[in-house]
Amino acid sequence: MSTGNFENWAGTITDIGPMYPFVGTEMLWFIAGLAFWIWWHVVQTKRENKTYAEEVKRFGDAESLKKIIAGESAENP
Amino acid sequence: MDNELTALGIIFTEFYYWLTVVLMFLIHIGFCMYEVGASRHKNHMHTLMKNTMLIPLVTITFFFFGWWIYFAFPNGPGITGGVETALWAEPWSELMGPHMGGAPVSEALTADDTAGWARINGVFWAAFLLFSWTAASIVSGSVIERIKSTGFWILAVGIGSVWWIIDAAWGWHSAGWMVQKLGYHDAYASGVIHAIAGGYALGILFILGPRIGKFAPDGTPRNIGPRNPWLVTIGLFLIYTGFWGFYVACNVPMWDIQAGDGVFFSATNIYLAPTTLSAITVNFLMSLSGGLLMGYIVSKGDAFWTYSSGLAGIIAASAGNDLYHPIQAMFIAALGVIFMYKLHYWVERKFKIDDAVGAVAVHGYAGCFGVFIAGIFLWGYPSSPDASFAVITPWGQFIGAVIMFWVLGFIPGWVTAKILNGFGMLRIPREVELAGLDVGANAERYAEEQGIINAERAAIGGAAGSD
Numbered sequence: 001m002s003t004g005n006f007e008n009w010a011g012t013i014t015d016i017g018p019m020y021p022f023v024g025t026e027m028l029w030f031i032a033g034l035a036f037w038i039w040w041h042v043v044q045t046k047r048e049n050k051t052y053a054e055e056v057k058r059f060g061d062a063e064s065l066k067k068i069i070a071g072e073s074a075e076n077p
Numbered sequence: 078m079d080n081e082l083t084a085l086g087i088i089f090t091e092f093y094y095w096l097t098v099v100l101m102f103l104i105h106i107g108f109c110m111y112e113v114g115a116s117r118h119k120n121h122m123h124t125l126m127k128n129t130m131l132i133p134l135v136t137i138t139f140f141f142f143g144w145w146i147y148f149a150f151p152n153g154p155g156i157t158g159g160v161e162t163a164l165w166a167e168p169w170s171e172l173m174g175p176h177m178g179g180a181p182v183s184e185a186l187t188a189d190d191t192a193g194w195a196r197i198n199g200v201f202w203a204a205f206l207l208f209s210w211t212a213a214s215i216v217s218g219s220v221i222e223r224i225k226s227t228g229f230w231i232l233a234v235g236i237g238s239v240w241w242i243i244d245a246a247w248g249w250h251s252a253g254w255m256v257q258k259l260g261y262h263d264a265y266a267s268g269v270i271h272a273i274a275g276g277y278a279l280g281i282l283f284i285l286g287p288r289i290g291k292f293a294p295d296g297t298p299r300n301i302g303p304r305n306p307w308l309v310t311i312g313l314f315l316i317y318t319g320f321w322g323f324y325v326a327c328n329v330p331m332w333d334i335q336a337g338d339g340v341f342f343s344a345t346n347i348y349l350a351p352t353t354l355s356a357i358t359v360n361f362l363m364s365l366s367g368g369l370l371m372g373y374i375v376s377k378g379d380a381f382w383t384y385s386s387g388l389a390g391i392i393a394a395s396a397g398n399d400l401y402h403p404i405q406a407m408f409i410a411a412l413g414v415i416f417m418y419k420l421h422y423w424v425e426r427k428f429k430i431d432d433a434v435g436a437v438a439v440h441g442y443a444g445c446f447g448v449f450i451a452g453i454f455l456w457g458y459p460s461s462p463d464a465s466f467a468v469i470t471p472w473g474q475f476i477g478a479v480i481m482f483w484v485l486g487f488i489p490g491w492v493t494a495k496i497l498n499g500f501g502m503l504r505i506p507r508e509v510e511l512a513g514l515d516v517g518a519n520a521e522r523y524a525e526e527q528g529i530i531n532a533e534r535a536a537i538g539g540a541a542g543s544d
Contacts, residue, residue, distance in 0.1 A: 017181055
């Protein structure tokens with residue numbers, strides 16, 4: 001039993017085509033890959049928006065900004 | 078692969094492209110260092126992650142559709158024909174995975190398909206992918222310190238896996254319609270990588286706007302110079318180093334170039350027209366030198382611009398560096414640097430464009446210059462071994478530069494940025510930009526470190542401080 005198209009390296013090498021497991025399921029892997037890519041962007045977008053909303057709330061008032069900017073030097077902002 | 082000579086040729090070619098990939102990886106390391114060095118301390122981590130994460134995003138999307146576009150779109154489609162069949166480049170093709178080159182499982186593929194592509198497909202794909210990273214990374218530098226990662230990464234996929242590879246199909250493919258009809262010649266990618274990426278970046282910058290404080294209230298530009306010049310220096314040296322791989326990857330290492338009877342093997346450019354590794358090695362160094370020398374003069378010895386001018390010099394000569402005499406390459410590079418340097422400051426003043434690392438100038442303007450000047454120096458040269466194709470001309474190259482910078486670069490960049498901006502996915506909130514893009518992470522790290530200090534003080538019996 002093998003998940004690939006061959007069970008040993010004996011015989012004619014050129015009879016071996018694709019070497020990866022589950023040959024014939026490539027389209028399913030492709031669709032799953034596309035879904036993973038889109039999912040990643042959705043999660044990242046939500047997370048970044050949430051982070052900035054929190055940071056604006058936390059550091060966005062005039063007093064906090066003044067304090068942060070005052071801590072910067074001309075050489076090291 | 079059934080005799081040593083054939084095997085040697087195939088495995089050498091496989092190894093050749095693999096080596097270019099390793100070298101080109103240095104370009105990305107260089108871009109990361111360069112960008113971080115150019116950003117302010119409060120934005121370092123955001124700048125680094127923005128550039129780093131384009132690697133996986135462009136990689137997977139280039140696998141999903143970028144590679145197929147290159148082989149499917151040389152006719153436009155709709156200009157010289159329809160969509161070409163490219164079974165080996167489809168993401169579900171057996172030839173996109175490990176393959177011994179034997180009988181195909183898919184009925185759509187032939188034994189010839191598998192014999193040829195089983196060995197070369199992966200390394201050839203990777204070499205093109207590294208160009209894709211470069212295109213996206215060029216854009217990354219120009220937009221630092223105020224772009225949201227969300228927006229940038231969508232833009233990166235656009236330039237890295239769609240727009241540049243369309244231009245490669247049109248003007249950097251042995252049967253591309255621009256080569257056939259315009260005689261377009263761009264051997265080392267002045268236009269197909271640099272001009273398009275510069276144009277794309279400029280389109281984004283028009284929508285994104287400058288960093289807060291870049292322009293004084295009266296509109297005078299202020300210099301937000303590199304915060305770590307040493308990191309910038311090493312970054313640019315690494316980009317130069319990786320550029321060797323870039324140049325070599327633009328060649329086909331071994332091809333029978335003899336028309337008609339007889340056989341003559343040589344290296345060729347991407348259009349399968351003859352060149353040599355020696356030619357491009359000397360011209361690379363001479364154009365680097367021309368760029369550095371002129372950059373030092375025009376910028377009055379400014380280190381940032383002198384280094385960048387070395388790169389711009391190479392880019393300005395790249396379109397014809399397979400054929401130029403080395404001294405021609407040097408002068409073309411020097412002229413390209415004057416052009417891009419002057420244009421950078423004119424555009425900055427006139428349109429209030431904040432190109433943070435000069436990427437639009439170094440890549441976009443120098444790239445356009447390089448494409449056009451090749452039309453003058455190589456006027457009348459064959460653009461391809463196929464005698465039915467148009468010859469190289471100044472007007473063919475000029476139209477080519479316009480297509481690269483404006484049609485496939487600026488317009489898609491501007492439109493995508495406009496849409497992203499409309500959805501609030503482009504610009505960092507003003508308060509966060511002022512405080513610094515790493516402000517949240519820094520605050521958490523500070524609190525964590527303070528916790529450790531307090532615990533240690535408590536352990537040794539001291540009072541916990543709040544400093």
